[in-house]
Amino acid sequence: MKDDQTLGERLRESGISRRGFLKFCATTASMMALPPSMVPAIAAALETARRPSVIWLSFQECTGCTESLTRSHAPTVEGLIFDHISLDYHHTLQAASGEAAEEARRIAMEENHGNYLLIVDGSIPQKDGGVYSTIAGITNLAMLEEVAEGAAAIVAIGTCAAYGGLPHANPNPTGAASVSDIISGKPILNVSGCPPIPTVITGVLAHYLTFGTLPELDHLGRPKAFFGNSIHDRCYRRPFYERGQFAETFDDEGARKGWCLFKLGCKGPTTYNACATEKWNQHTSFPIQAGHGCIGCSEPDFWDRGGFYDALSVPTDDAGNILLGAAVAGAAAGAAVGLMNRKKQNTDTRAHEKVTVDDLNGD
Amino acid sequence: MTADAFLSFARGTGFDWALTIFVFGMLLRLFEVLSLGRKPDLSEGRGSGVQGGLKTIVTRTLPRAAVFAREPVRIINGYVFHIGFLAVLFLYEPHIELFDAKMGLSWPGLPTGIINALGVLTIFSLLLALALRLTSPVLKFLSTGSDYLAWLVTLLPVLTGYLAYNHMLLPYTAMLAVHILSVELLMVVAPFTKLTHMFSFMLARWYQGYRAGHRGVES
Amino acid sequence: MSRLQDIPIQVLDGQGGQSETGNVAPVLHEIRHALARLASTGESTSIDLSAIPFAPGDEAALFGLLGQGEVSAVVNALGETRIEETTYPGVWLVTHRSPQETVLSTQIEITRTPSLLSTPAEDLSDALDALDHYLSSPTAQESA
Incomplete structure (x- = not known):
């Protein structure tokens, strides 16, 4: 293998015709997610690539x-x-x-x-x-x-x-x-x-x-x-999201009909990758097409971003115990403030002195 | 901090704190009022207090003809805002999912396009509400900082929700985090402003209606 | 445990049945605009289908809607490439396959003649040389 050959030379040496080279450039553009209008630029660049x-x-x-x-x-x-x-x-x-x-x-x-x-x-x-x-x-x-x-x-x-x-x-x-x-x-x-x-x-x-x-x-x-695009934005199931049609479980009517998996924890809206268009195994499928939500694996720390099966709009922690505490504390504090106000009211009432005509006439 | 980490905070610790303060604050205000108590009313009623109370909870939803004639725009705008806000809050599917996860209650939602339109309507009604407040000398005189704060923390969730959904201003992940944080701000502020009316309106209407009903007068 | 035959299976129409997503219509509109551009300015457009979010069945539905027109050609270069005019003249379906016959990419070209069909200029001079070479060879002179 000669190291100083360009890719164009190597391709032609291996018996690939000019049409074959054009086809190669077209599929390369597709692979690089570049628009077909870039094919001539790719062809020119490949001719000289080392x-x-x-x-x-x-x-x-x-x-x-x-x-x-x-x-x-x-x-x-x-x-x-x-x-x-x-x-x-x-x-x-x-x-x-x-x-x-x-x-x-x-x-x-x-x-x-x-x-x-x-x-x-x-x-x-x-x-x-x-x-x-x-x-x-x-x-x-x-x-x-x-x-x-x-x-x-x-x-x-x-x-x-x-x-x-x-x-x-x-x-x-x-x-x-x-x-x-x-x-x-x-x-x-x-x-x-x-x-x-x-x-x-x-x-x-x-x-x-x-x-x-x-x-x-x-x-x-x-x-x-x-x-450049989120999975959600390029997902073929997006129309179901817009229409409010969601799979509620993995085996319900919606799941069978291929409705949106948002409620089952799909992280498509916050995940940026090309799965929805590029797909896997020679453009065969991708997780959402197979009926499972996106887990967001191309994002930093996806493992620590809450449950894979919790919808994005749902808080990640279970605040049950803190809440109970907050409720009890709130009620108690409210009652305490109320009692203090009441005590003040009573004290004020007791301290209240009747005004007589003499008081008003004064000296 | 990355947008993902920001969102994680908003969905995690941030939400926990906001919910805790919200529940604590609301119950504080409720029990503060309830524990004040009233002197027992020893008079013999001419009508039913309970009936009056229940009736008033419903009838106060509609304006009185005389009041409506005086300020139709402000009253209609009030309806538009409240219906729009409640629809966006309770009928958007991802929001329903939140209630389902936290309270185990769920109900059917509306298509996203309709919610989006209602969101715009709600934002405009809030802007109009502010304009009316600023142009009316009486309202302006009566307004305190707390009123403007309540207006702002109500506007922000609707506005950021709209921006997030439509991919405006910030990338979706960051905007979603801002949206959730704005809701948390509303939750923290609500118990300490006039926004407590989201719960206390029923109590107030009941009390007024009960008193009037007991006396046998129109409430 | 349930056996395989106990699992209820519902077979859906996989052959270009109506897709519920509605993802096909926007592509048709894109083709329509490209066709209008070709008719008015002569500018060609190429749409790479691998960049378009399709549900299973969407692609077949699109091909079904476009149909098959008068021209179809096969280019044997680096595997087979099939070029077919659809029932809408000027709209071509180009399917590139590898020598192992897997689909490499599918493109819709809106043009008068797909570029891959016309002979490259460099090939013309090569052809000329080859024919000259043949004509000047003894075999050619014998058969003349």
């Missing part, structure tokens, strides 16, 4: 993000893009192990210093010097700092890397932190989700590959093309 080195670090994670990603491209066009990156280190996917794997990482860092793309999944434990997760005897914290130093950009894949995720959930025993909690001064892009939608991961990588820059981000560092 092959970047990618180092993928997996920290305190469950490998769900990698699982998600590897399901995205196997039989599809995105595979062509992945043929085009040089994935130099990914300790779950690579053949090498042990010292050989770490050596591959060091070589990639040296040869591409300042130019490689760093992808991180999993949070980084910081407590007690970061001893709760190590690779080859190196703490995640130290490895992240070392590799981030020479990276051109960092992509945090999954809610753990982006915001701390599950390890960061209360009470956060390992002191888990996100990439952006630790690294500053580098462009960081968050592809949140637990796991993120595979086509969103590849779409973001395709964008970086094609244009050599990170796409426009929202206030939580996520690409606006995929995270």
Whole structure:
């Protein structure tokens, strides 16, 4: 594989026609959630795109993000893009192990210093010097700092890397932190989700590959093309919300008819992600389509935001006992104030002296 | 603080505090009035006090012809506001879900579009109410800071609810948090302003009606 | 425990039955506006259906409403792409498939001729070279 070839050259070398290339650009635009009018720009950019080195670090994670990603491209066009990156280190996917794997990482860092793309999944434990997760005897914290130093950009894949995720959930025993909690001064892009939608991961990588820059981000560092709308706003069940048609339980008439799941705790209104349009498993379905509300997995601390099955409009705590106390205290205080007023009234009445004609005439 | 954390506070600790103060304050005011007591009325009644009391609770809902003729706009606006506010509060599905979760009571709601329109109507009626208060010399003279505060804390929940639903001014998550907080502000302020009438109006009407009925006069 | 056959199953019409969501109508309006633009200014529009929130059955309902018109073409490049004019001339349904036949993307193009059908300019010179090469070869001269 020649490293100095552009993607356009490589595609043509592998026997793809110009129509095939156009089709590839059209589907890439669709994948990047860009409008079809961007196809010519994508075609032009892909003609000159170079092959970047990618180092993928997996920290305190469950490998769900990698699982998600590897399901995205196997039989599809995105595979062509992945043929085009040089994935130099990914300790779950690579053949090498042990010292050989770490050596591959060091070589990639040296040869591409300042130019490689760093992808991180999993949070980084910081407590007690970061001893709760190590690779080859190196703490995640130290490895992240070392590799981030020479990276051109960092992509945090999954809610753990982006915001701390599950390890960061209360009470956060390992002191888990996100990439952006630790690294500053580098462009960081968050592809949140637990796991993120595979086509969103590849779409973001395709964008970086094609244009050599990170796409426009929202206030939580996520690409606006995929995270610009809430699930609720793009949900095909939205018309039911507007009409006031809700499933009350998971097996009632409304649930069978596919009505809105707001009352069953759907967090769609406060969750920003592309599930409702991008969907999962080659555009097959997404949680709401399967009849379960959104749990908000692409938002920071989604695990600690109240029950998954409590409607958004319902308070998260059960204030029952405090309330009883408040009621008793209020009644008692009211009665006390009332009694005091009454006592005052009585005292005033007793202290009252009758006025006689003599008093009025005076002296 | 992120919008999500802000919303979590509003739905969690914030709501607990507001509800506690609301219940404490309302019962304080209620028992303060009740425990004052009245001297026993030893007179022989010419009519039924109970009947008069019950009747007045209903009849006071309608204005007297003479009063209505004097200030039709203010009275109609009062109806528009109260009906709009109560409909938005009690007939919007997410609100019903709140009552269901907290009190186990639920009832059918209205489509969101209608609630949205009623919200706009309610906001306008509140603005008109303020305008009427400021332009009428008598009303203006009688108004205290507490009246304006009551007006503000009533307006804010309706306004922020409208803004949140229509995705205006702030992102939805943040605006929803602001909306819930504005309701909590209303709950905290209500017991200590004239807004106690949300409960005490029945008591007052009953008392007036009972007295009049006992004496056999029109209430 | 209930067995599989004890679970009541209600089969709904999955073949383009009327969807309750009403998500199809806005797309039809978008197509209508694009068609008006094409007729007045000649500007083409392409709508990516994967960016549109559809309920199960909505897409089939849309395709059913658009119907099938006079032209249909297959492009064999990087898997099969099917290009079909709908019953509304100027409205094309373009389905890109991968070599493994999974649908990569579905687009509605509002244009006189979908761009993928016209021959790329670079291919013209390649074709010219190829034909010249053939004509100057001994085989061509023999058969002439």
